[in-house]
Amino acid sequence: MSVAAEPRRQRPLWRRILRWLGLPPPLERWLRRRLPRRLFARSLLIIILPMLILQSVVAFVFLDRHWENMTTRLSVATATEIAALVDILETAPDERGAELVAVAGARLFTEVTLLETDHLPLPGPKPFFSLLDRTLSRLISVEVNRPFWIDTLGSSRFVEVQVKTHAGILRIVTRRSHTYASDAHITLVWMAGTSLVLIAVAILFLKGQVRPIQELAAAAERFGQGRPIGPLRPHGAIEVRQAGWAFLEMRQRIERQIEQRTQMLAGVSHDLRTMLTRFRLELAVLPEGEDVDALTEDVDQMQAMLEDYLTFARTDVDEPVADVSIEPLIASAVRGFDNVRVVVPQDIAAHIRPNATLRLVANLVSNAVAYAPNVEVGATSDGNRLFITVDDDGPGMPPDEYEAAFRPFYRLDNARNQDRGGTGLGLTIARDIALRQGGNVTLSKSPLGGLRARVRLPQ
Numbered sequence: 048m049s050v051a052a053e054p055r056r057q058r059p060l061w062r063r064i065l066r067w068l069g070l071p072p073p074l075e076r077w078l079r080r081r082l083p084r085r086l087f088a089r090s091l092l093i094i095i096l097p098m099l100i101l102q103s104v105v106a107f108v109f110l111d112r113h114w115e116n117m118t119t120r121l122s123v124a125t126a127t128e129i130a131a132l133v134d135i136l137e138t139a140p141d142e143r144g145a146e147l148v149a150v151a152g153a154r155l156f157t158e159v160t161l162l163e164t165d166h167l168p169l170p171g172p173k174p175f176f177s178l179l180d181r182t183l184s185r186l187i188s189v190e191v192n193r194p195f196w197i198d199t200l201g202s203s204r205f206v207e208v209q210v211k212t213h214a215g216i217l218r219i220v221t222r223r224s225h226t227y228a229s230d231a232h233i234t235l236v237w238m239a240g241t242s243l244v245l246i247a248v249a250i251l252f253l254k255g256q257v258r259p260i261q262e263l264a265a266a267a268e269r270f271g272q273g274r275p276i277g278p279l280r281p282h283g284a285i286e287v288r289q290a291g292w293a294f295l296e297m298r299q300r301i302e303r304q305i306e307q308r309t310q311m312l313a314g315v316s317h318d319l320r321t322m323l324t325r326f327r328l329e330l331a332v333l334p335e336g337e338d339v340d341a342l343t344e345d346v347d348q349m350q351a352m353l354e355d356y357l358t359f360a361r362t363d364v365d366e367p368v369a370d371v372s373i374e375p376l377i378a379s380a381v382r383g384f385d386n387v388r389v390v391v392p393q394d395i396a397a398h399i400r401p402n403a404t405l406r407l408v409a410n411l412v413s414n415a416v417a418y419a420p421n422v423e424v425g426a427t428s429d430g431n432r433l434f435i436t437v438d439d440d441g442p443g444m445p446p447d448e449y450e451a452a453f454r455p456f457y458r459l460d461n462a463r464n465q466d467r468g469g470t471g472l473g474l475t476i477a478r479d480i481a482l483r484q485g486g487n488v489t490l491s492k493s494p495l496g497g498l499r500a501r502v503r504l505p506q
Contacts, residue, residue, distance in 0.1 A: 087257045094249045102238055110234060118182055118227050125226045126186035128155050129208060129219060133191055136161075137213050148217075157205065158220040167196040167209055167216065183208075183226055199223075259283030263291050270298055271485060274368055316357050323350055366400045368484075373397060373426050373433065380408035381424060384416050391426040397433040397506045399484060404504070407480040408435060410473045411488070411500045415439040419497050432486075433504045441497035449490040453478045474500075 083089055132151050139147055145161070152159035180199040187195055187208065194211040206226055208219045259282050266276040276298075281291025326346050333339050373395040381387040408424070415422045419441030427434045444452065451457055455475045477500070478488040486504035493499035 086260060087253060090253050095246060098242055121226050122183045122186050125221060126190040129187060130190040133210055133212055133217060156219050156221045160218045161214060162216040162218050164216050167194060167211055256283060259287045263294060267294060312357060319353055366402055368398050368400050370396055370398055371401045376401060376405055377408055377424055380405050381412050384412060386420055387412060387422045387424060389424050395426055395428050397504060399504055403480045407477045410477045411437040414473045428506060431506055433506045435502040437500040438493040438495045439497040440495040443498045452490060
């Protein structure tokens with residue numbers, strides 16, 4: 048007989064990308080821990096990361112080259128004009144020098160003066176990164192080929208150049224916009240502004256797309272905990288609506304199945320109890336004897352087994368949740384047991400099913416009392432979850448049988464042996480009640496030396 052192979056589990060896309068990049072394992076683990084896990088954050092990353100990468104490429108490849116090319120061209124024009132002015136000033140007669148300087152100041156530059164000194168200012172500090180200073184200095188050195196001094200930092204709007212000529216120090220002041228592509232930042236501002244607007248619009252749309260999924264997940268969680276989900280109207284994308292309608296249909300089928308099972312169990316329990324009542328009446332009219340006592344004991348065991356089976360099979364989804372104080376509930380569950388000590392703060396309350404939780408604690412306590420002389424029940428809360436512990440000082444059980452003990456009709460062969468009465472459904476019923484409320488029951492070693500049953504319920 049051929050057995051179909053299990054489908055290979057597909058790795059998430061982001062893990063395949065990290066594997067394809069060939070990153071070192073520590074860096075890959077570091078990225079895994081820091082990648083978002085929620086759908087909304089991941090969707091934002093899918094939108095924002097390509098946008099940032101695209102804008103970075105555009106800014107580096109296009110704007111940087113455009114910026115440098117425009118600055119070079121403007122600086123070439125400025126250096127050429129300065130070289131032409133210096134050449135004309137040195138070749139013109141001395142009486143025409145003042146007129147040339149005035150015309151250049153009026154037509155070419157912001158201010159042109161001829162200083163009566165032969166010494167250039169001391170070189171100032173060079174900027175760490177300045178495209179204008181580097182480009183304009185290089186071009187003036189090539190075009191003018193004379194000692195000069197340049198200041199691109201003194202004023203944010205102007206650039207000052209001083210050139211040593213035969214007629215003196217020629218001081219030229221021109222606007223920075225005439226030598227430098229100063230409008231590149233406007234493009235960056237527009238890019239950043241439009242990106243922020245697009246991201247804001249994307250966030251609004253993504254919230255509208257993620258909200259139906261969050262509502263569906265919350266409804267499924269409440270339904271799994273047995274709590275009323277309220278009105279749920281599927282909306283959003285077509286796939287999300289299909290998932291919503293499929294969930295509503297599944298809920299109706301489950302509720303219909305539970306209702307049918309409840310009705311069937313009610314009928315079965317009524318018929319079986321009727322038969323057991325007949326047995327009791329027939330035994331009551333028989334003369335007393337060992338055989339009658341044995342039959343009466345068998346009927347009592349059948350009655351107890353029937354109650355256990357019905358408790359295991361029935362459901363408590365119809366019981367509403369309520370805010371319950373835990374200390375009175377546990378006190379009620381342990382009533383009748385003399386060797387049980389309750390250590391529960393009085394201020395702990397939880398939003399749970401009171402009757403189902405009462406039966407859960409009672410099952411765990413009765414199971415512990417059957418095997419241990421001393422039992423202790425405690426409860427704590429962390430604000431979101433309620434924890435109830437039942438500790439005993441009995442013989443306990445092997446750790447490898449902790450999970451097996453929750454199987455229906457499972458009987459231990461060791462310390463908690465099968466010489467005891469019962470049907471083996473106590474722990475199964477307790478875990479089933481906890482699971483229906485979104486919690487769980489686990490077993491571990493008790494600080495008292497025996498077994499600890501730990502209940503976790505959403506608060």
